[in-house]
Amino acid sequence: MAAAGHPGEDAGLYDAVKAVGEELCPQLGLTIPVGKDSMSMKTRWQEGNEQREMTSPLSLVISAFARVEDVRHTLTPQLSTEDNALLLIDLGKGHNALGATALAQVYRQLGDKPADVRDVAQLKGFYDAMQALVAARKLLAWHDRSDGGLLVTLAEMAFAGHCGVQVDIAALGDDHLAALFNEELGGVIQVRAEDRDAVEALLAQYGLADCVHYLGQALAGDRFVITANDQTVFSESRTTLRVWWAETTWQMQRLRDNPQCADQEHEAKANDADPGLNVKLSFDINEDIAAPYIATGARPKVAVLREQGVNSHVEMAAAFHRAGFDAIDVHMSDLLGGRIGLGNFHALVACGGFSYGDVLGAGEGWAKSILFNHRVRDEFETFFHRPQTLALGVCNGCQMMSNLRELIPGSELWPRFVRNHSDRFEARFSLVEVTQSPSLLLQGMVGSQMPIAVSHGEGRVEVRDDAHLAALESKGLVALRYVDNFGKVTETYPANPNGSPNGITAVTTENGRVTIMMPHPERVFRTVANSWHPENWGEDSPWMRIFRNARKQLG
Template identity: 55%
Template sequence: MGASIAAQVFMKVGAKAPDVDSARDLRAFFETIQKLNADGKILAYHDKSDGGLYTTAVEMAFAGHTGVSLDLKSLAGNELDILFNEELGAVIQVALDQVDSVREAFASAGIGDIVFEIGSLNDSYALEIGAYKEDLSDLRAIWSDTTRRIAALRDNPECAESEYLLKLEKNDPGISPKINFNIQVNADFNSRPKMAILREQGVNGEIEMAAAFDKAGFESIDVHMTDVLEGRVSLADFKGLVACGGFSYGDVLGAGEGWAKSILFHPKARQEFESFFHRPDTFTLGICNGCQMVSNLKDLIPGAAHWPRFVQNASERFEARFSSVKIEASPSVLLKDMEGSILPIAVAHGEGRAEFSSCSSADECLNTGLVSLRYVDHFDRYTERYPLNPNGSPFGITGLTTVDGRALIMMPHPERVFRTCQNSWHPKQWGEDGPWMRLFRNARLFVK
């Protein structure tokens, strides 16, 4: 118990600190865990460290949104030491029909004598240890309180409170994707049209973006703004243009605004972009910082007069989230046949809140049918609630298109989740391609 959190709570140091009794056993444990995980036999894993077994079990229950019943009979020692010592170890969850094979794996590695069955799940949304029973919402309220207090001092206190209360909800079903389209498309392309992967200093999402468009059938070409400004590259050679995410000019002139002004105030660049936007055989995509930038070019883009600008998140902080959005019915060529679907997507921005000139302007924009993406909660309802809506945009608006559908701006990052393995969580039945790959394939279908 030496140097443990429990010892600190009791204002003691303790006489014996955790140590490694056998390096051989530690290696055997690690290798066995790796093998079991590769074989798909581990449902959940958590190392036993700060706070000991009690904290480990509670945090696993939080993550799994389920109750846990512990049985300590197979463990030697008094309950306080068992629950709160911080000796090396881990808790794993396995399916009932895999218990014997998992035990055999540890036994074969020579460490079967240090593996114990200690509990099971329960339906009472509580932590149970014999007669002891504590509601998980009450435990999470305590566990999350420090974070809430720090966030309330550092960020918008209303957002801090909203996130704290969301964590306590027992009936939150979590992310539930709903895909109403085929990720693959029935098309055989004989050419690879040129795709401009546009970047500026501070942009950092061009590699994933190029990979996504390359996989969709384009020839992705790295185009830096200096190439356009100095006349080395002409947008007349491209069918598609994507402005990537990042922090162009450090966002010191406003998110994306410095990048946009380098176009608007440069006659040759302005003409290049305006001509590209007006060609009926082209499409434009703006993602995150690229969304912010392209929104500032709306005077050059046909049918984009309704677009907002994007300003600081309501939380007053940078948000890196895995959020759910609903794809709305709109003319967008990039979202064709995807309407009605609810998909998880990566979010990473500090200035993503759509700002309209007035509340009525936001309402009018919503009624144009040109809003393409909106944040939804875990019950599939449009939301402004933080952090389900990570930036506070009115009506959950996070993506917009033009009247003819050839330009799409969106704050979330489809290029960061176009492969299933990029998602921090996904349904088991998903294949190699994530659902957002359809957006990039739609782009290729548009280009004849």
């Protein structure tokens, strides 16, 4: 992006394209498939009698993509506190330039010497070495050195690991400020202490011997300590650092979203006793209760229902298929046009997304397309009254089905789902508890607490009054609740992402055949799809049990 015609910008643009397109990328063996330019990065305006202008600096924005062979071996910054070693791979070779860094910006400076690609061959060797280490399973964690430099890299790794760090930077030179805050190429890797020598030897094979520096280790606890030659350079509580780190985001959230929710989330970061996400299961995650039914060869048909704007139908179909169903893609236009009917289906699932852009209310436009078409309305009502059928509504499908109460037996007490208390769209990985309810899809899972994907802007349960809420509770129709990391039902943000009373996020009918929920079990039925999970999980996550329960119920 450049301000064409501005003094020096055209020449700078040429130099940038030449350096990246003709020199760097060919040496790295990379192609640039497409480019998009913005050549008018200057604005002029009149303020009183004064002519003003603002010119954006020449900027290069790169989006890179590559095939990932196995996502199960993707590295994260999450530190482990087992016997370990932290190694800095410094591709800046000690130059430690501070120009255009976050540190310079804090002091309202720009500087004249920014970080640079010092050695293209070494950068390529670094990539190849990292791939070799991943393949050899030698890495526990990894984080690049970028905005904020080495200090921020280590701090963010400590935040992710909920642990302390003890490092020494004497080998990085006498200028500790430059060593900690330069943003030269490189990164920090964590390895097992017993693998340190082997890792350093492998890095040397790729020409990186002079770039590797042993820093120290991650430790259990809250202390973040940096020393040099037995002198303390920096020492602080990791919890305090995290609160500082989140300060800008918090202030922005207070202006943009519900300030009460922003305050609650910020306060939660200061709680060092918070154990983080955890799992408690009341069933055997490895037991495939659907296997005997799959072995018969029978595959009940499930209608995977979608409308314009729905986007979770593919993973929903995959989950039901894995559980032994014949998953059929059914668009509302198929039903409205009479091309498909529900009479041949044993199960129905309404998927998540944003039907009609939610402009008529979340799921309400979808529901009205059913309620106001007499033939389709009768078809749905017949299905819901038919014995030996099951139905599931997720997210937008949950909102839609909650508006079909007049068609669904035993759903009279169901709530509406309205705008989140946070006044924002929530995309989170939230902890929920399976509660005692008639839901056939959640049988055998009561008491389990496990994280699940949440993705909605209107997921807050709304009841008419306290009596309505009490009746919903007393009938035992609540199937899932949000809980905090201590396992307690909560209305506090962000553990409860939408502010639903009593943490309610799923309800069922009195006979348990129809269950609706705001979270997305279909997005996390495979372990690899979870952004965090215990290391002992196999191919399937606990949420696969919902779909296997469905297969078992249909016999």
